[in-house]
Amino acid sequence: MKRSFEHFFIARHLLYWTVLAIPVSIVAGSLVALFLWLLDLVTRFRWEHEWLLYLLPPAGVVIHFLYKLWGKNAEAGNNLIMEEIHEPGGGVPARMAPLVLITTLITHLFGGSAGREGTAVQIGGSMAQLLGKWFRLSKEDIRIILMMGIAAGFGAVFGTPLTGAIFALEVIAIGRIKYNALVPCLIASLFADIVCSAWGIHHTAYHINLTTLSRFDYLLIAKVILAGVAFGLAGSLFAAASHGVKALANRAIKHYKWMIPATGGLIIIALTFITGTTDYLGLGVTAKSPDGISIVNAFHENGVTSWSWLWKLVFTAVTLGMGFKGGEVTPLFFIGAALGNTLAILTGAPVDLFAGLGFIAVFAAATNTPIACTIMGAELFGTDHILYFAIACFTAYYFSGHSGIYSAQRVAVTKPGSGDQ
Structure with a gap:
C-alpha cells in the first residue's frame, strides 16, 4: 500500500x-x-x-x-x-x-x-x-x-x-x-x-567523418589527454581574459562608463585591421567566404590558421568584457575547434576528431560542465567516439581549475589538487 x-x-x-x-x-x-x-x-x-x-x-x-x-x-x-x-x-x-x-x-x-x-x-x-x-x-x-x-x-x-x-x-x-x-x-x-x-529553425550540422576507431588506440588516447590539458588551459584563459578585461576597463574608466563599450568597439576595429580579416567578428559558425575561418571549416585541414583560436579568444574577451551583449558558448566552440585543428596537425591526429573534441572540451572547461559537454558531443557528432569525448572533456574540466565564465557558479566540491579538500 x-x-x-x-x-x-x-x-x-x-x-x-x-x-x-x-x-x-x-x-x-x-x-x-x-x-x-x-x-x-x-x-x-x-x-x-x-x-x-x-x-x-x-x-x-x-x-x-x-x-x-x-x-x-x-x-x-x-x-x-x-x-x-x-x-x-x-x-x-x-x-x-x-x-x-x-x-x-x-x-x-x-x-x-x-x-x-x-x-x-x-x-x-x-x-x-x-x-x-x-x-x-x-x-x-x-x-x-x-x-x-x-x-x-x-x-x-x-x-x-x-x-x-x-x-x-x-x-x-x-x-x-x-x-x-x-x-x-x-x-x-x-x-x-x-x-x-x-518554427522552421535549422541548426548547423557538424560531422566527424572518421570510420570507427579502436576503443583502445593507446597512442590516440595519449594525444587526446594532452589535447584535453590544452583545452582546459584555453577555457581557463578565456574566463580569465573576459573577467580581466572587464575589471581593467572599469578601473581605467571610472566616471563616464559609456566610454567602456565605445573604447571596446574601437579596439575591435583595430584588431580587425591587424588580423586583416572580418572572420573573427560575429558568431563565427560560418564565414562570409566559403573558405573563410569558421567553426565549420575548422573540421577540415587548413581550414583555420595556427593562431585562429587565440584571435577569437581576444576578440570575444574584448567584446563581452567591455559591455557588449551575447553569449560566450559559440565563441568557445570556435576557440576549441580551431585549437583542436592546430593540435591535430601538430600531433598527426585526425583533424575532424580533434576539432570536435576541442569544440566540446573548451566549453566544458570554461563552464565546468564535463558531463553535459560529453553528451553534447554525442548529440552533435554521434556516439562512435564518445570515449574520446569523455576523456577530452573530463581532462579539460580538471585542468581549468575553479575558474569559469559564470561568477555566480558556486563550488560545491573542489577539484583534486586545489588544496581545499
Whole structure:
C-alpha cells in the first residue's frame, strides 16, 4: 500500500511539472526561434555591408544606455538567474528577455564577437520566472522552474535537448548535481527544441567523418589527454581574459562608463585591421567566404590558421568584457575547434576528431560542465567516439581549475589538487 502511494505521488509530481513545462517551452522555444531567425538576418546583412563595423563604438554606447535606463539588475544576465536559483529573492525581471534579445542583435549587426547561448538562457530564465510568479510558485519550485528555463533556452538554441537538461543541472555548482529537477529540465528542454524546430529553425550540422576507431588506440588516447590539458588551459584563459578585461576597463574608466563599450568597439576595429580579416567578428559558425575561418571549416585541414583560436579568444574577451551583449558558448566552440585543428596537425591526429573534441572540451572547461559537454558531443557528432569525448572533456574540466565564465557558479566540491579538500 505504501509503495502504491509512493508511485501515485511520483506520477502526480511528473504531471505537475509537465503541465508547467508546456508554457515555459512554448514561450522560450518561440522566442529563441525568433532570435535565431533575426540573428541570421543581421549576420548576413553585416556581411553585405562591412562598413557597419565602424559604427560598433556608438552601438556599444546605445547598449550601455539601454541597460542604464531600463536594465537595472537585468544586466547581470546569466549570473542573476543562477543567483536566484541559489537564493530566490528579487527575481529575474521579464524585461531581461527583450533587452538581451535586442542588444545581442545590435552587437552582431555591428560586428561584435559574441555568441547566442547567453541570450537564449536569459530568455528562458526570465520567461520561466514570469510564469512562476503568475502561478505563485513556492521558493523551491521557483528554483526548479528557473532551471527549466535555462534548459529550455539552451536546448532550443543548439538543438541539443539532452545537453540542455544536463547543463541546467550541472552549471549551477561545481561538483554537484541535484536530481530533483532532472525530469522537469528534460521535459522543458525537449519541448522547447520541438517548438523551436516547428518554427522552421535549422541548426548547423557538424560531422566527424572518421570510420570507427579502436576503443583502445593507446597512442590516440595519449594525444587526446594532452589535447584535453590544452583545452582546459584555453577555457581557463578565456574566463580569465573576459573577467580581466572587464575589471581593467572599469578601473581605467571610472566616471563616464559609456566610454567602456565605445573604447571596446574601437579596439575591435583595430584588431580587425591587424588580423586583416572580418572572420573573427560575429558568431563565427560560418564565414562570409566559403573558405573563410569558421567553426565549420575548422573540421577540415587548413581550414583555420595556427593562431585562429587565440584571435577569437581576444576578440570575444574584448567584446563581452567591455559591455557588449551575447553569449560566450559559440565563441568557445570556435576557440576549441580551431585549437583542436592546430593540435591535430601538430600531433598527426585526425583533424575532424580533434576539432570536435576541442569544440566540446573548451566549453566544458570554461563552464565546468564535463558531463553535459560529453553528451553534447554525442548529440552533435554521434556516439562512435564518445570515449574520446569523455576523456577530452573530463581532462579539460580538471585542468581549468575553479575558474569559469559564470561568477555566480558556486563550488560545491573542489577539484583534486586545489588544496581545499
